Amino acid sequence: MRIVLVGPPGAGKGTQAAFLAKNLSIPHISTGDLFRANISQGTPLGRQAQEFMRAGQLVPDEVTIGMAIDRMSQPDAAKGFLLDGFPRNLAQAKALDEYLHGADLRLNAVLDLEAPEAEVVRRIAGRRICRNDSSHVFHVTGRPPKTAGVCDECGGELYQREDDSEETVRKRLEVYHSETEPITDFYKAQDLVVTIPALGKVGEVTQRAMDALADRSG
């Protein structure tokens, strides 16, 4: 299956993507994770992306589209993939369409995670992520680790993303509304959008998503 995950920052895209990709046996492709990996390795691409990420802005399309398509073209993505955080604007959505069309492929669904603004801000403010694996996500009150600052799953160090500060989150939400939300209409016109509420327990949301995707595999 080829799935695009959309939703505001803090809707739980990364968490859900990890579970869904595992259930569906497809790679989880997160452009945010790819950028962060490049930043920690000090690559030229990472240096290009860093200032935009710090400011809560989108990394320019010239950098992002090539990186995403390159990742989708890897052998492990031949049978499908789950895109998390890409596309994030109309130009990226059109570039993805073009790439898929050229390869005679198509998307099965665009899964839209819906969450109220107050909830996403609360989630992001308390979010702590494992340095070893970004799918190990905790929350200082909602899902506290057994030992503060230590990942329950692998013992890795937990940290707060630099762009999870309140000011940057506000900017990211603004960018989401102005740049990313319009892609939902683009995909609605292709009858690809399935919207699910992202509130409740992680497992419940995953189940809702699996149910919504069940009749989209053809």
Ligand code: AMP
């Ligand atoms: P995420 O981990 O998906 O929340 O992304 C973190 C940051 O990475 C975003 O705020 C952007 O600065 C950058 N980023 C991730 N994906 C994209 C994309 N598709 N286009 C442009 N910038 C992106």
